Amino acid sequence: MPKESIKDKLSKSQDAILVDFYADWCGPCQTMDPIISEVLKELDGKIKLLKLNVDKYPQLAQQFAVRSIPHYALFKRGKILWRKGGIITKRDLEKALKGFT
Template structure:
């Protein structure tokens, strides 16, 4: 995924982009997966969720100064809206994402 699309292009999206820096060996990363699936189901095409395996994208991990996994970030229009290591609750992420959703006229 990241080989074909540059990170800088991904984060320019008009809709919110939730990025999950994870590792396959990371237990908390795997327990967080159902929350990501529920968010995608709830918000559908109003958000993008991108999972980045830190072991396969070392250059990006260094550039982004990712110090631990999981680390989550929310970008919109190229701007970092929020980011933190750890496993936030679904409710916390819903509250971060809702104000960023496109409004319907």
Template sequence: MSKFTNLINNSEVPVLVDFYADWCQPCHMIAPTIKSVKAKLGDRLTVIKINSDKNQQAMMKYQVRSIPTLILFHKGKVLWRNSGVMPEHELMKVIERYA
């Protein structure tokens, strides 16, 4: 089992997975938002960044068709997903429901 699969299946706290690419401008736009949310939630949330160009298998498995895509997992279950950039307060509101 990969480290990624192990983490999303066994983490005690929700895991936010950020599917991104280095060349993706919207991915660069949402990165500070994700950092800020993680800083505010601390140990209540784990964040993983997955480079879409290097992880095609994960992209296919989770049917990620556009980037950035954020998927929130807990105990292997998808709790929420969103593609595109979103304001920090909206992302915070979604994650606080689970964290």
């Protein structure tokens, strides 16, 4: 996906989008995948997911000040509403995201 289309998607979307900054080689990222899927499913699709591989899009990772992975940022209409780096429990993720649905 070209960089412009990712930025366009984030800035134009009326839906909240959770961006998952990850890398294929990242163990903690892989640990978080089922947790994120479960939480978003429980939120009935009110929050969309965009997985962004930092190895493929290093400029975007740098632009959003992603210093470590996994890293999550919740966008709505181009604005970051919430962000968190590292592993997060299912309970904490649900609690954080429910406030934006």
